Amino acid sequence: MTRIALAACAMLCAAVLTPTAAAQSRDQIRITGSSTLYPFSTAVSEEFGRTTSFDAPIVEGIGSGGGLKQFCSGLGTSYPDIANASRRIKASEYDLCQSNGVTDIVEIKIGYDGIVLANTKEAPQLTLSLSDIYLALAASVPVQGSQGGVGLMVANPYRLWSDIRPDLPAVAITVLGPPPTSGTRDAFNELALEGGCQQFEGLRRLKLSDPDLHQRLCQSIREDGAFIESGENDNLIVQKLQANWDAVGIFGFSFLDQNSDVLQPVKVTTPSKDAVPPTFDTIADGAYPIFRSLYFYVKKAHVGVIPGIPEYLNAFTDDEAWGEFGYLIDRGLIPLTPVERQRYSQIAVTLTPMQRP
Amino acid sequence: MTSLPNLKKRWGRPQVQRRLRRRYIYERIFRMLGLAAIGVAGLALATLIVSVGKNAFGGFVQTSIDVDIYLNPEDLRPSSARYRHDFAERVESADMRKLLADALERQFPDIDTDSERRRALQLFSLQARRTLRDYITATPEKIGQTVRMRLLASDDVDQVVKGNIDPRVPESDRRVKDKELAWLAALRADGRISRQLSTTFFTGGDSREPEIAGIFGAIIGSVLTLLVTLLTAFPIGTLAAIYLEEFSPQNRLTAFIEVNINNLAAVPSIVFGLLGLSLFLSILELPRSSPLVGGLTLALMTLPTIIIASRASLRAVPQGLRTAAQGLGASPMQVVFHHVVPSAMPGILTGTIIGLSRGLGETAPLLMIGMVAFVVSTPNALTDAATVLPVQIFLWADSPERAFVEKTSAAILVLLGFLLAVNALAVWLRQRFEVHIPD
Numbered sequence: 001m002t003r004i005a006l007a008a009c010a011m012l013c014a015a016v017l018t019p020t021a022a023a024q025s026r027d028q029i030r031i032t033g034s035s036t037l038y039p040f041s042t043a044v045s046e047e048f049g050r051t052t053s054f055d056a057p058i059v060e061g062i063g064s065g066g067g068l069k070q071f072c073s074g075l076g077t078s079y080p081d082i083a084n085a086s087r088r089i090k091a092s093e094y095d096l097c098q099s100n101g102v103t104d105i106v107e108i109k110i111g112y113d114g115i116v117l118a119n120t121k122e123a124p125q126l127t128l129s130l131s132d133i134y135l136a137l138a139a140s141v142p143v144q145g146s147q148g149g150v151g152l153m154v155a156n157p158y159r160l161w162s163d164i165r166p167d168l169p170a171v172a173i174t175v176l177g178p179p180p181t182s183g184t185r186d187a188f189n190e191l192a193l194e195g196g197c198q199q200f201e202g203l204r205r206l207k208l209s210d211p212d213l214h215q216r217l218c219q220s221i222r223e224d225g226a227f228i229e230s231g232e233n234d235n236l237i238v239q240k241l242q243a244n245w246d247a248v249g250i251f252g253f254s255f256l257d258q259n260s261d262v263l264q265p266v267k268v269t270t271p272s273k274d275a276v277p278p279t280f281d282t283i284a285d286g287a288y289p290i291f292r293s294l295y296f297y298v299k300k301a302h303v304g305v306i307p308g309i310p311e312y313l314n315a316f317t318d319d320e321a322w323g324e325f326g327y328l329i330d331r332g333l334i335p336l337t338p339v340e341r342q343r344y345s346q347i348a349v350t351l352t353p354m355q356r357p
Numbered sequence: 358m359t360s361l362p363n364l365k366k367r368w369g370r371p372q373v374q375r376r377l378r379r380r381y382i383y384e385r386i387f388r389m390l391g392l393a394a395i396g397v398a399g400l401a402l403a404t405l406i407v408s409v410g411k412n413a414f415g416g417f418v419q420t421s422i423d424v425d426i427y428l429n430p431e432d433l434r435p436s437s438a439r440y441r442h443d444f445a446e447r448v449e450s451a452d453m454r455k456l457l458a459d460a461l462e463r464q465f466p467d468i469d470t471d472s473e474r475r476r477a478l479q480l481f482s483l484q485a486r487r488t489l490r491d492y493i494t495a496t497p498e499k500i501g502q503t504v505r506m507r508l509l510a511s512d513d514v515d516q517v518v519k520g521n522i523d524p525r526v527p528e529s530d531r532r533v534k535d536k537e538l539a540w541l542a543a544l545r546a547d548g549r550i551s552r553q554l555s556t557t558f559f560t561g562g563d564s565r566e567p568e569i570a571g572i573f574g575a576i577i578g579s580v581l582t583l584l585v586t587l588l589t590a591f592p593i594g595t596l597a598a599i600y601l602e603e604f605s606p607q608n609r610l611t612a613f614i615e616v617n618i619n620n621l622a623a624v625p626s627i628v629f630g631l632l633g634l635s636l637f638l639s640i641l642e643l644p645r646s647s648p649l650v651g652g653l654t655l656a657l658m659t660l661p662t663i664i665i666a667s668r669a670s671l672r673a674v675p676q677g678l679r680t681a682a683q684g685l686g687a688s689p690m691q692v693v694f695h696h697v698v699p700s701a702m703p704g705i706l707t708g709t710i711i712g713l714s715r716g717l718g719e720t721a722p723l724l725m726i727g728m729v730a731f732v733v734s735t736p737n738a739l740t741d742a743a744t745v746l747p748v749q750i751f752l753w754a755d756s757p758e759r760a761f762v763e764k765t766s767a768a769i770l771v772l773l774g775f776l777l778a779v780n781a782l783a784v785w786l787r788q789r790f791e792v793h794i795p796d
């Protein structure tokens with residue numbers, strides 16, 4: 001018994017000590033960041049591993065913020081080579097990179113993603129404006145009939161959709177959406193809620209005088225049960241929508257695309273009063289207002305140290321992948337315009353570092 | 358002393374009868390509550406297995422399409438002098454899409470535009486081209502002939518064949534359009550569509566294509582990770598338990614340590630992930646995403662469980678055994694390792710295995726150390742990037758492709774199977790080491 005225990009201890013020590021040397025070299029690209037880009041990044045990774053002599057890169061989906069933080073933590077094999085982000089890198093993150101020696105960052109924009117609201121086909125299709133969405137979901141809204149602002153806000157009183165606008169159905173507002181840790185939620189707050197908020201004169205003025213208060217008023221989601229946080233798993237939201245006909249869900253466009261037989265999107269009214277449903281075309285040409293750009297960032301110092309980075313960039317920016325008929329489009333990516341594609345595939349070849357955002 | 362007739366009389370009194378009845382009723386209620394509790398637990402288990410099993414069946418089978426392919430020597434001609442001598446390279450460079458598309462055009466004469474060719478090609482999985490290429494490399498004598506090949510269908514076709522896509526909803530709302538459905542109907546009428554057990558599911562690594570995604574990489578990752586956990590947590594845990602229980606003086610310090618161990622057992626597992634991140638990745642700089650780091654992190658998590666279970670089973674060894682051994686002149690070491698530990702072994706092993714099976718189902722701590730990742734290749738070493746079974750389930754459950762739903766259920770069934778096997782091992786080990794100590 002003693003001998004067994006001693007042998008096990010020896011094995012443990014050996015197991016812990018040997019690989020420390022091995023950690024210094026790495027011949028597989030490491031990618032981390034947004035879970036929105038995970039399906040696209042992994043598809044390219046797999047294709048790249050299949051068609052080249054390099055190993056398929058390891059892709060993690062830990063979120064844009066977490067990914068960029070890791071990316072900017074330093075140079076060397078223990079840090080990722082590429083960070084995916086469902087928003088542009090922030091100036092603060094760029095500065096963090098610089099202070100940790102990650103000086104040359106190559107920015108590649110890969111496409112767009114629409115954030116959709118949808119309900120089951122069994123219920124009537126909704127058409128909402130951004131201000132309807134804001135009034136339905138914000139924690140505090142302008143007093144009815146007013147233009148909002150300090151002293152003119154009340155806790156959200158709307159219980160039914162028809163309370164907001166009489167022509168909407170008299171159904172309780174139930175919206176299933178992502179938690180605050182999700183990039184989709186950030187983008188939804190920034191694009192949909194903020195966009196709706198800007199329709200009110202008082203709140204628009206507040207943005208100039210007190211931007212912090214403005215952001216708090218415009219981007220806080222109500223917590224009285226009308227908005228239900230439903231976890232990061234969009235498939236779960238899709239299932240819940242099929243069970244609850246009165247509920248509306250918020251998720252990425254690719255989930256609508258995969259489930260278009262059971263779900264219908266909410267049409268969003270633009271400032272020019274057109275009701276626009278989210279489709280490939282309306283998101284690509286910017287007619288559908290709730291969309292965001294997707295990026296990835298490459299550490300230039302790792303090119304030539306970790307094998308395969310230029311080849312991976314080449315595989316990603318190939319028309320086979322991100323072009324209008326590429327396999328990423330089958331997975332729900334909204335393509336860039338040909339001009340933008342040209343520009344970013346050029347950057348992927350020359351590896352021109354980005355400027356501070 | 359009451360005489361017998363007297364006793365009978367007293368028992369026959371109505372109050373006594375009432376009390377007796379009430380006691381029987383209480384017993385019956387208790388039995389019924391017990392049965393109901395078991396019933397609820399059983400029902401929950403049955404619901405889980407039925408709901409998972411219903412979907413899982415589809416995950417194990419995959420649809421294939423038989424196609425007659427003319428292995429056109431024209432298409433397999435060396436495209437440059439470089440390939441002239443190496444047949445395998447020549448096949449590698451040949452365009453399998455063209456062979457397949459030509460075959461489809463012969464099958465469906467109505468294909469005439471490029472976009473229709475592309476749509477027809479999308480009936481097949483990416484795997485189909487690889488199958489074709491491997492076939493030509495293996496049997497070069499068939500070049501110039503027409504062969505009937507069974508090629509893997511794409512996930513969308515698979516979903517139609519399995520009835521998961523309803524052809525009655527309007528075409529615009531369907532992932533598979535009328536044209537494809539017509540082609541599929543023609544193929545089916547021809548008897549060219551078949552379903553087989555998917556071997557790739559058991560032998561392949563992760564993939565973005567549901568029809569070729571497999572769990573083998575995740576299983577190997579789980580095995581390697583648990584091996585590391587076992588080799589670290591078992592010796593450290595049991596030695597700590599033996600020392601604390603048999604050798605350490607009982608003072609404030611040991612009481613403090615004991616309280617802390619009990620506390621650690623209840624700490625959420627994500628906290629151990631954070632500890633693993635700072636200890637193994639930042640300080641020791643071990644490779645991220647590796648089974649080594651995963652195993653060590655899970656070992657930290659299972660240590661308290663093992664220590665507590667081991668101490669409990671050491672405490673259950675009768676004191677008489679120790680005094681008897683001491684009386685015969687055994688040294689403290691001999692008392693512990695010759696007598697106490699062997700009789701506590703079944704309990705120690707059970708605790709270890711319960712700890713390990715908790716580790717087998719864990720994802721949260723692995724998120725922090727990078728094991729929640731897309732890994733195509735199967736790990737060969739403790740330092741390779743890897744993922745584990747529950748993480749694979751988590752990743753698939755989060756994928757937009759509808760075909761991943763059944764893959765998720767199938768993987769859950771496999772995980773349940775593994776847990777069952779591990780627990781059966783625990784039962785077997787317990788019986789194997791059971792020592793009967795006369796009281």
